[in-house]
Amino acid sequence: xxxxxxxxxxxxxxxxxxxxxxRRVASSKFVRRLGVxxxxxxxxxxxxVGALILASPVPDEIAIAIMAITKIQxxxxxxxxxxxxxxxxxxxxxxxxxxx
Numbered sequence: 001x002x003x004x005x006x007x008x009x010x011x012x013x014x015x016x017x018x019x020x021x022x023r024r025v026a027s028s029k030f031v032r033r034l035g036v037x038x039x040x041x042x043x044x045x046x047x048x049v050g051a052l053i054l055a056s057p058v059p060d061e062i063a064i065a066i067m068a069i070t071k072i073q074x075x076x077x078x079x080x081x082x083x084x085x086x087x088x089x090x091x092x093x094x095x096x097x098x099x100x
Contacts, residue, residue: 003085004078007060011077014068043070047080054084057092 046066053063063084067077 001082003060003089004082007054007064007081007085008074008078010061010064011068011074011081014065015071043072046070047072051080051084054081055088055091057088060085 047070050063050067050070053066054060067080072080
């Protein structure tokens with residue numbers, strides 16, 4: 001629960017300002033040349049990538065920023081964050097129990 005509340009705090013801080021910055025970057029020539037602009041603009045894709053990053057040991061701030069771009073509903077964000085954090089912690093504990 002503590003991880004979820006920390007993620008929610010960061011999400012609320014990033015939700016409004018980050019969206020404008022990502023639009024500017026997504027419309028840049030470099031991103032258009034890569035050809036990933038249509039995929040980046042799909043909200044479901046960004047939510048899936050964000051959830052996968054949340055469940056991994058990578059810092060959560062990256063995933064929260066990705067999910068804040070999509071303007072996902074707060075209740076949905078809380079649910080996704082909680083499930084991803086639980087699964088990520090479970091995977092780490094399971095891996096540690098295999099070693100010891």
